[in-house]
Each structure stands twice: as C-alpha cells, then as structure tokens.
Amino acid sequence: MIIVMKHNASRESIERIKEDISEMGVQVHEVEGEKYCILGLVGDTTVIDPKQIEANEEVEKIVHVQEPYKKANRLFHPHDSIIPVGSELIGGTKLAVMAGPCSVESEEQIVELARQVKKSGATFLRGGAFKPRTSPYSFQGMGLDGLELLKIAKKETGLPIVTEIMSPKMVEKFVEDVDVIQVGARNMQNFDLLKELGKTNKPILLKRGLAATIEEFLMSAEYIMSEGNENVILCERGIRTYETYTRNTLDLSAVPVIKKHSHLPVIIDPSHAGGIWWLVEPLAKAAVAVGADGLMIEVHNNPAKAKSDGSQSLKPEKFHSLMEKLSMVAKAVDREI
Numbered sequence: 001m002i003i004v005m006k007h008n009a010s011r012e013s014i015e016r017i018k019e020d021i022s023e024m025g026v027q028v029h030e031v032e033g034e035k036y037c038i039l040g041l042v043g044d045t046t047v048i049d050p051k052q053i054e055a056n057e058e059v060e061k062i063v064h065v066q067e068p069y070k071k072a073n074r075l076f077h078p079h080d081s082i083i084p085v086g087s088e089l090i091g092g093t094k095l096a097v098m099a100g101p102c103s104v105e106s107e108e109q110i111v112e113l114a115r116q117v118k119k120s121g122a123t124f125l126r127g128g129a130f131k132p133r134t135s136p137y138s139f140q141g142m143g144l145d146g147l148e149l150l151k152i153a154k155k156e157t158g159l160p161i162v163t164e165i166m167s168p169k170m171v172e173k174f175v176e177d178v179d180v181i182q183v184g185a186r187n188m189q190n191f192d193l194l195k196e197l198g199k200t201n202k203p204i205l206l207k208r209g210l211a212a213t214i215e216e217f218l219m220s221a222e223y224i225m226s227e228g229n230e231n232v233i234l235c236e237r238g239i240r241t242y243e244t245y246t247r248n249t250l251d252l253s254a255v256p257v258i259k260k261h262s263h264l265p266v267i268i269d270p271s272h273a274g275g276i277w278w279l280v281e282p283l284a285k286a287a288v289a290v291g292a293d294g295l296m297i298e299v300h301n302n303p304a305k306a307k308s309d310g311s312q313s314l315k316p317e318k319f320h321s322l323m324e325k326l327s328m329v330a331k332a333v334d335r336e337i
C-alpha cells in the first residue's frame with residue numbers, strides 16, 4: 001500500500017501518520033519528492049483501514065499495490081489448490097462434473113437421475129433441497145426430507161453429493177450429511193454464513209453473486225478461508241448484464257482472470273448462466289476450453305414437469321452425448337473428463 005500525501009502536507013502530519021502505522025506493526029518507508037511525499041508501507045497491511053487514512057485531510061490518495069485477499073491470492077500460494085472430496089479431486093487434471101436436478105423432487109427421481117448421470121461420467125450428484133427462489137410462492141425445496149433423499153441416492157450410486165445451504169443454522173447438519181456444501185449466488189455475501197462455513201473443514205462450492213465483481217467474489221472466498229477453511233471451489237454461473245436473451249451472461253474470462261490471481265479451483269455452471277437447455281452444450285465446451293476445472297450441469301428426466309429450472313435442464317440422453325463431446329475438448333487442453 002502506498003500513501004501519497006498532499007503537496008502541502010505538514011511535517012507534523014506526515015510524522016503522525018508514520019507513527020500510527022508503525023504502531024500497527026507495519027514498516028513505513030518515506031520518499032520525499034519535490035512536490036509530494038510518498039509513504040510506502042511494507043508488511044501485513046490487512047490491519048490498516050485505508051478509509052481511515054483517506055479521511056486525513058492531508059492525504060491525497062492511497063494506491064493499492066496488492067489485492068485485498070491474501071489466503072485466496074496466488075502470490076502467497078503459487079501452486080494450484082487441489083481439493084480432495086472422498087476419492088475425487090477438484091482442481092487436478094481430471095474435470096469435476098457435478099450433475100443432477102435443480103431440485104430434489106422424490107426418491108425415485110433423484111435415485112434414477114443419480115444412476116443415469118453416473119453412467120454418463122458425472123463425478124458428483126447435485127440437487128437442491130433448500131431452494132432460494134425469487135418468488136415466495138414458488139416451490140421452496142423439500143428441505144430436510146430432500147437431504148435424506150440425496151443421502152439415499154449417494155448410498156445407491158456412491159456419488160458424493162453437492163447441495164445448497166441457505167442458513168448458518170444448518171451448518172452442523174450439512175457438515176454431517178453433505179460432501180460439498182454449495183453457497184448460492186444469492187448468498188455469496190452472506191458473511192455470517194461464510195464465517196460459519198469457514199470454521200468447518202468441508203469443501204465449499206462458492207457461486208459468484210448475481211452482480212459481483214471478481215474481486216468481491218474472491219473476497220467472499222477470503223471470508224471462508226480467513227476462518228481456517230481453505231477448501232474453497234469457485235463457481236462462475238453468469239452475471240447480470242443488460243442482455244436479456246440469456247438468463248445471465250456467462251463471464252468466461254473470469255476463469256483465466258481468477259486463475260491468474262488465485263490458486264483456487266474454478267468450475268462453470270452453464271445451466272444457470274444461459275438459462276436455456278440448448279445453450280448448455282456450447283457453453284460447457286467453451287468452459288472446458290477456457291480452463292475451467294469442472295462443470296455443474298442441471299439434468300432432469302422430465303424437464304417439462306420439473307419443479308424448478310426445467311427450461312435449462314438437459315434430459316439424461318442429452319447429458320450423455322454432451323459428456324462424450326466434452327471428452328474431446330478436454331483432451332485438446334490436456335485435461336480428462
């Protein structure tokens with residue numbers, strides 16, 4: 001962090017700022033130019049609130065030379081993080097494929113879908129039990145009963161389960177029952193929830209907020225990691241733009257940008273990004289080509305009767321043929337599916 005003082009800043013005020021900062025354990029190096037005095041700070045600057053320093057009338061501006069996230073930053077962890085989940089790894093050469101319905105609807109539905117997606121090569125079963133719906137009158141998910149059905153599907157197929165948590169009160173239950181805990185787009189900045197999940201050691205799938213910048217996204221990962229849980233997987237699922245044709249706009253560049261700045265694995269959810277079933281295939285191919293570590297794809301045996309997100313769900317046969325095509329794209333970028 002660099003503090004640029006105003007050209008007429010008094011010596012007294014420069015010394016006061018230097019003293020305040022040194023007291024916080026951060027080294028201050030002063031560079032006195034003809035017009036400006038510059039203070040270069042070295043050390044753990046997370047203890048400093050830049051807004052407080054900027055409130056000083058004799059401070060011109062603050063320049064950040066480092067990102068505000070530390071644990072998620074590649075600078076301090078140069079190698080890619082690989083997150084183990086049971087016998088699977090997320091972030092290695094093999095792509096993680098999380099497939100299943102938007103919502104768990106019945107035992108028959110979830111067990112049958114789990115069998116089908118597994119046969120096609122999925123490595124995780126996804127399914128929502130607690131659903132964050134835009135309308136309070138829409139299906140809200142089966143709740144705890146849905147969680148029980150996911151456990152049955154896991155027992156039948158061996159697929160680890162990924163499902164969304166909405167309340168900090170449910171953390172203990174999810175830690176017990178779930179393999180990967182999903183934090184949905186709408187809760188990306190539910191900081192109480194993130195902090196509670198940070199106290200566990202469960203893998204957390206953190207989805208990008210509806211209108212979150214990449215830095216805000218990484219700061220949410222930092223909330224979880226700063227509490228001690230470094231098992232975070234990021235998920236780009238489209239962001240809100242002026243375009244209305246698609247449900248969201250898939251930000252493909254987020255993958256290489258995040259990978260440049262962070263060591264965390266990044267997967268893509270083409271289903272919620274496009275919002276239309278026939279867009280899932282081209283977006284999934286692009287996701288693999290751009291370097292994503294995996295995919296989250298909604299699959300339903302009867303999309304026309306689905307209780308949520310039917311229009312973006314693939315039928316199992318379509319998912320099967322998609323997986324075959326994706327294996328060729330994966331090979332082209334030295335990955336496996």
Ligand code: PEP
Nearest residue numbers: 102184185186207237272
């Ligand atoms: C979901 O995965 O079903 C979901 C609600 O996703 P998002 O939080 O990305 O909207």
Ligand code: MN
Nearest residue numbers: 102298308309
């Ligand atoms: Mn959905």
